[in-house]
Amino acid sequence: MGIVGSGPAGIYAADLLTKDETLAASETPVSIDVLDRLPTPYGLVRYGVAPDHPRIKQIQSALHKVLDKPAIRFLGNVEYGRDLKLEDLRRHYDAVIFATGSDRDRPLAIPGIDLPGSYGAADFVSWYDSHPDVGPGWRVDGTAAAVIGAGNVAVDVARMLAKDADDLLATDVTDNVHSSLAAKQVTDVHVFARRGIAQAKFTPMELRELDKQPGVEVVVDPEDFDLCEASMAAIEESNQVKTNVKILQNWAIRDPRGEPRRLHLHFLHRPAEVLGEGRVTGLRTERMALTGDGDVRGTGEYVDHEVQTVYRAVGYLGSPLADLSFDDERGVVPNEGGRVLDLDERPVPGVYATGWIKRGPVGLIGHTKGDALETVTNLVADRDALAPAAEPEPEAFLHLLEERGIAYTTWDGWQRLEAHEESLGGAHGRKRIKVRSRDDMTRIARSEESAAAGLA
Template sequence: MNPRRVAIVGAGPSGLFAAQALLARAPFEVGIDIFDRLPSPFGLLRYGVAPDHASIKAIATVLARVFDDPRVRFFGLVELGRDVTVAELTASYDAVVYAAGASEDRRMEIPGETLLGSHSAREFVAWYSGHPDASPQSLRGVRTAVTVGVGNVAIDVARVLLKPAGDLAATDMPQAVLDELRAAQIQDVWVIGRRGPEHASFTTPELRELLALPGVAVDVQGVELASIDDADLDRRTKANVAALLESTTPPAGPRPGTHDGDGSDSGQDGARPRARLHFLFWHRPVRIVGAGQVEHVVCERTAPAGPGRVEGVGDLVTIDAQLVLRAIGYRGIPIPGVPFDAETGRIFNQDGRVTDPDGTVHPGEYAVGWIKRGPIGVIGTNKADAGQTVGLILDDLAAAPEREERDLIALLAARGFSPSTLADWRRIDTAELARGEAGGRERAKIEAWHELLDLVRTGRAGGPPSVADQRV
């Protein structure tokens, strides 16, 4: 029996977990080709996990062992729909696994959302994580930042904005990001949630880490924490409410950031705080106001309106701010040639088997991760999710007849297109480690497309970018 050949589109955690499961569980010989649009693997682990969360990013070290297996090949700089079609993939492989993640963000759909200074948290995270597609973010003139959403992304963004830049200097953040954060003069960060803290999705360790930042005074508005009935709460949400209750002290003066505030509140020890962190629950932004750029955020008080829903009750509060970052969820984007549900932002599938909207299965096509189930769960959730899909793949391959092999890489070469390889990624990895060592830290990200492409082509980073190097 010839080896069964599997293509995985996306080298992030879900794709690598799928490869890991295939290698461990396949009862027959299997060859795996992993494709990614970037010349580097690891996806969200590299470009979505906060740089100061080294323990989570270390999962990449474990997943990297997949590439030590001779049955696995990595091909970067390959974008499905641009460099290769779904028809070419399905003709070349016994199974194709889509692990594309969710790379778009949800919008608030409120007036002023497109003002300068209003961004998605996804854009901000990509910037401080050194993603080559990220646009530079300016914090000049920002005294107050508002994050909208109560998940871990909002918590990460708030922590990066409030943490002393010196404490981030040991991370793999690009030097330009560290310089921008070091020059920033942010005094207040708001975290706004349309429901209460008992409904927030952040995890307790991440919340406690934010609340414990030195020199940061914390206050909670919009809810009486002590009055929350925790009888029906799970362990995580109970711990979240308790952490907020432990960390809060009544403000000493008018609410900072509003029109009548004088900024005179103090920290828990009576000393003037370095910065202030405000949680505003049971509120939602209804408009962002400014003459060309963000100046104020107007929020409306909310009330429950059925399971998972809220409605505005008319009471408004205005927050002076210069930066707004929405962290209200991600969604997938369509893959040319793959059935896509625009309403949910996912590939149509049944437990991982790709289907048409009417449920008709596409033989040999599968989905894993967020593009399969939506942007829910933590990184580890992808392991069980990938295992479910791999079980179906192995069942289907065991019953499928052998077919003539077709070499997709040779097809691409005939067009004059050469993907990057694992050796190219290792040159990038080595260059980042060297750059970090030169600056007294373990690693410093290379964030510019032209430098990444230089390393792929010549083994050296440097030189000005050219038009041809703008790989977007």
């Protein structure tokens, strides 16, 4: 069995496949390879969660236990579509599950969005998480920044922009990220949501964390605080919505604290245009009004906000996968219950999908478990009809990688790299400091020459 992607989605699928009630209950021994294009496992837990979220990163411990199972083999630095084709995977595996996630920013079609100083949240998140495919330099310009979106990613980006960089020194943040954030002059961060407070998608935990930052004051304009019939129904039906609304109400009516940095939450503001000639100088928004059914309408009233940078966090999209059909609008692989479909909407034998590449970037990490269960259940139901791999021997796949000169990493190699990162952190009284360079990660994981000084 092959799984492409070692984030939570892929690892949860591997875990299910090795439980007694699934394939492991059959007479045929289960052997699973979990592949990743990066030298390291864990996907968005390592490269999509803000460094000051240690509670979410604790999920990594549970994922570690799964990859530590004898029936599961991790192979990193192996990229599908570059190093391997679908026919390669089908030759070596009875079935393949794609769990490649969503790695691109959803576009926002408004004038000026491509001006210098306007960024996608995915790029910024990858930078502050020291993703090896993103350059080390990032300059946070100006004194005021705008973040477009009302989900957890928008809240993470806003918090990182407002935070004192030294508050990150207890995390795994790398030196280049700390120094760039320490140099920023941002005093005001504005977050804009098109709909009302009851329609915001962030979780109460993420919301509360905004107000726990030393030197940062959260500001909610009472004029943006509006509720309609559908909003009241949402409050009654959802504890999350009820909690969010209560938190925001308290922030809207409290007295100013006079902190040196402010994080402004604006609701019922639709981004209409990024302003500027040559680079960003502002953001124009249209005031919206609730329509009573949970939606909004434009009022024709526009407000200009003076900002020097804009970050859009309006959703992620998956990337197309070689040899598979793709839904460009939704950014997913077309599928039915995890069974990947071809252009004629027929299941592709032995090919499945799970996680965000299957359903889009909806829900929290925990929701991925139920999603993986659906895919694995359908795969198990299909197993008697699957054509067996022509070369299923585990060593045959390694021989293919070596034949193609692919410097793959292993589970043992990851543990060497992890120990190296922990030693880097220990020297500074921290749990770990990430190694940023792909070459350095690969070299350490493969026990080659030690990386040069200054890795972090």
